[in-house]
Amino acid sequence: MSKQEQHWEKTRNLLFITLAIWFVFSIGIFLFGAEMQESSIRPFGYPLTYWFTCQGSLAIFVILIFWFAGRQEKIDDEFGFSEREGDQ
Amino acid sequence: MIKGKFIDNLPKVYGIYTGGFLVFIILMAIAEQAGMSAKLIGICFVAFTVLIYALIGWLSRTLQVDAYYVAGRQVPTVFNGMATAADWMSGASFVAMAGGIYFKGYGYMALLVGWTGGYVLVASLLAPYLRKFGCYTVPDFIGTRYGGNLARFSAVIVLTVASFTYVTAQINATGTIASVALDIPFGIAVYVGLASILMCSMLGGMRAVTWTQVAQYIVLIIAYLLPVFWISSKLGAGFFPHFMLADEVARIAELEGQFGFVKNSAADLATVPKGLAGITKAHSSVNATPWAFISLAVCMMAGTASLPHVMMRYFTTPSVRTARRSVGWSLFFIFLLYSSAPMLATLSKLSLIDPTLPTGIIGKTIAEVQSIDWYQNWNQANLMFISDFNGNGTLELNEFFMGGKAVVLATPEIAGLPYVISGLVAAGGMAAAMSTADGLVLAISNALSHDIYYKIINPKAETAKRLIVARVLLVLIGFAGATIAALEIQGILGSVIWAFDFAMSGLFFPLVLGVWWKRANAPGAVAGMLLGLISGTAYLIWVRSGGSGFLGITQLTFGIVGSAVSLVSMVVVSLITAAPDAATQKMVDDVRIPSGKTVLAQK
Numbered sequence: 001m002s003k004q005e006q007h008w009e010k011t012r013n014l015l016f017i018t019l020a021i022w023f024v025f026s027i028g029i030f031l032f033g034a035e036m037q038e039s040s041i042r043p044f045g046y047p048l049t050y051w052f053t054c055q056g057s058l059a060i061f062v063i064l065i066f067w068f069a070g071r072q073e074k075i076d077d078e079f080g081f082s083e084r085e086g087d088q
Numbered sequence: 089m090i091k092g093k094f095i096d097n098l099p100k101v102y103g104i105y106t107g108g109f110l111v112f113i114i115l116m117a118i119a120e121q122a123g124m125s126a127k128l129i130g131i132c133f134v135a136f137t138v139l140i141y142a143l144i145g146w147l148s149r150t151l152q153v154d155a156y157y158v159a160g161r162q163v164p165t166v167f168n169g170m171a172t173a174a175d176w177m178s179g180a181s182f183v184a185m186a187g188g189i190y191f192k193g194y195g196y197m198a199l200l201v202g203w204t205g206g207y208v209l210v211a212s213l214l215a216p217y218l219r220k221f222g223c224y225t226v227p228d229f230i231g232t233r234y235g236g237n238l239a240r241f242s243a244v245i246v247l248t249v250a251s252f253t254y255v256t257a258q259i260n261a262t263g264t265i266a267s268v269a270l271d272i273p274f275g276i277a278v279y280v281g282l283a284s285i286l287m288c289s290m291l292g293g294m295r296a297v298t299w300t301q302v303a304q305y306i307v308l309i310i311a312y313l314l315p316v317f318w319i320s321s322k323l324g325a326g327f328f329p330h331f332m333l334a335d336e337v338a339r340i341a342e343l344e345g346q347f348g349f350v351k352n353s354a355a356d357l358a359t360v361p362k363g364l365a366g367i368t369k370a371h372s373s374v375n376a377t378p379w380a381f382i383s384l385a386v387c388m389m390a391g392t393a394s395l396p397h398v399m400m401r402y403f404t405t406p407s408v409r410t411a412r413r414s415v416g417w418s419l420f421f422i423f424l425l426y427s428s429a430p431m432l433a434t435l436s437k438l439s440l441i442d443p444t445l446p447t448g449i450i451g452k453t454i455a456e457v458q459s460i461d462w463y464q465n466w467n468q469a470n471l472m473f474i475s476d477f478n479g480n481g482t483l484e485l486n487e488f489f490m491g492g493k494a495v496v497l498a499t500p501e502i503a504g505l506p507y508v509i510s511g512l513v514a515a516g517g518m519a520a521a522m523s524t525a526d527g528l529v530l531a532i533s534n535a536l537s538h539d540i541y542y543k544i545i546n547p548k549a550e551t552a553k554r555l556i557v558a559r560v561l562l563v564l565i566g567f568a569g570a571t572i573a574a575l576e577i578q579g580i581l582g583s584v585i586w587a588f589d590f591a592m593s594g595l596f597f598p599l600v601l602g603v604w605w606k607r608a609n610a611p612g613a614v615a616g617m618l619l620g621l622i623s624g625t626a627y628l629i630w631v632r633s634g635g636s637g638f639l640g641i642t643q644l645t646f647g648i649v650g651s652a653v654s655l656v657s658m659v660v661v662s663l664i665t666a667a668p669d670a671a672t673q674k675m676v677d678d679v680r681i682p683s684g685k686t687v688l689a690q691k
Binding site: 011014026030033034042045049053054055057065069076079081 | 201204335407426683
């Protein structure tokens with residue numbers, strides 16, 4: 001497998017992990033909105049589902065993107081595909 | 089004071105700007121104490137901020153193609169994040185979203201999840217790859233990746249339909265705010281708004297829009313957060329509302345149980361002015377089915393990843409790496425406002441319905457409420473209405489009606505904040521609507537001037553001529569948008585949601601598969617774009633004209649139908665026609681690695 005193919009395989013795996021986490025917090029948990037609302041876990045005292053729609057999911061997305069960016073940069077560095085000065 | 093290149097001095101420039109704006113707010117507050125009239129304060133706020141944006145637009149004028157289309161590709165990560173946040177958060181986010189949550193509760197909070205979650209798709213599926221491509225516009229990517237004028241032309245059609253739907257809503261919002269703040273008729277205010285929008289974008293294109301958007305973000309975020317924090321402290325709910333409103337949320341649920349949701353008769357409702365609504369849904373409980381919530385969120389997420397005016401902001405960063413990080417910063421700056429909207433809705437609702445608070449009106453006599461100053465003002469502006477349906481002389485929860493915009497615009501006044509805050513909020517709403525309208529008008533006119541005029545009609549055109557065409561188109565599109573906005577066909581929030589569905593129907597899969605599926609070819613992409621857009625639009629028209637729809641897909645989520653058709657037709661047509669040639673496959677390989685020259689620079 002060429003260097004570029006390996007790089008793309010790792011990139012694709014990272015994409016799948018990122019999208020899986022994204023799926024859980026944008027779609028998955030809201031399948032159980034009514035059940036979660038009754039949960040005794042109440043962040044800052046808010047009902048759980050309400051909190052996720054107001055803050056929880058939103059904050060997780062912000063962190064997820066920075067985490068994803070960091071991991072992708074590592075993959076690019078590993079294969080020497082990072083941009084260098086004067087590339088553009 | 090400022091030496092060296094402008095780009096190196098950005099933190100200093102915008103630091104001084106922010107300080108100056110805060111000083112201006114304080115001066116206005118002092119002027120209010122000294123007896124300046126509310127109307128004059130409103131005029132000062134809107135006029136002062138709009139003049140600053142116009143000044144930035146003039147200072148950023150340019151005669152270079154690269155600067156005009158992609159701000160010279162040198163916008164630093166964090167500043168591009170701010171500009172994208174302003175580009176993204178429209179008049180709908182600023183004035184209408186808190187209102188939507190106030191009335192519909194959980195069902196509308198799907199918008200919060202959808203409008204933020206979409207950025208994960210932008211960061212992971214598209215932005216870095218399109219940046220590597222080095223295109224000027226989104227149709228530029230489609231046209232080069234798939235090859236052929238038909239693909240390019242189809243992309244321009246989808247872009248124009250989606251962005252134009254969106255921009256009329258934004259010009260409508262600038263008109264609404266300008267007409268309230270400057271006290272002029274809406275029909276004229278729409279053109280005042282348009283003139284301000286054009287001043288920001290015409291001379292400097294993307295470069296001017298970038299630097300005004302950063303300035304507009306600063307104004308709009310101060311204007312949104314300051315009242316939320318202030319009202320929260322004033323009500324004694326806590327100095328940091330985001331973490332401290334649990335008791336207030338519970339109190340609203342308790343009051344709702346106590347008052348009950350009484351259904352009004354159709355005859356009674358007919359007397360309520362158009363556009364106003366009462367509280368009919370519980371504030372914090374799960375009041376929508378999982379499918380209703382998820383389908384709306386999915387449409388907003390896929391729409392986010394397909395709206396060209398957002399995508400083209402990531403063409404302006406210096407590198408692929410910064411494009412990726414910049415998406416994170418964009419979402420962070422958006423998060424600051426979006427996480428505050430439900431808090432504002434909570435504070436607004438509680439201060440109106442809690443009889444134990446001095447501002448509460450439910451349970452007071454009708455005559456008493458009618459004599460309140462703010463009620464009279466907002467009633468006159470057609471944003472508030474009460475009526476004694478059951479004839480008992482007391483105001484009940486089901487007898488109080490409000491316009492969605494009033495939640496943001498009127499709450500500071502209701503909570504008894506000084507008028508200077510209302511002026512600030514008007515300036516913020518104006519900034520939000522203008523920044524989005526700028527981005528959209530530019531996206532459309534760039535696509536028409538670059539992709540239709542330069543790439544298809546006259547590839548030999550010189551730079552000067554291209555930029556003149558771009559500017560003429562900008563003005564024409566602005567006028568067309570304002571003319572339609574003046575007709576007021578659909579509400580602000582409704583048209584914005586439609587725009588996402590249109591973009592999702594036509595562009596989501598052609599963009600994503602262009603990067604992630606090498607086998608995708610031109611006939612497939614054209615089929616995907618056109619059939620997606622047509623089927624989505626057909627479904628919308630069918631539901632609007634009384635059709636029953638299927639699978640619980642409504643006129644707000646028709647993008648699901650459009651994008652499903654788009655995906656299937658794109659895959660089927662791609663597979664039954666010839667695979668893309670070796671040069672195209674090589675192009676896709678090059679897009680997938682960050683290093684090296686941009687794909688377009690290699691050609």
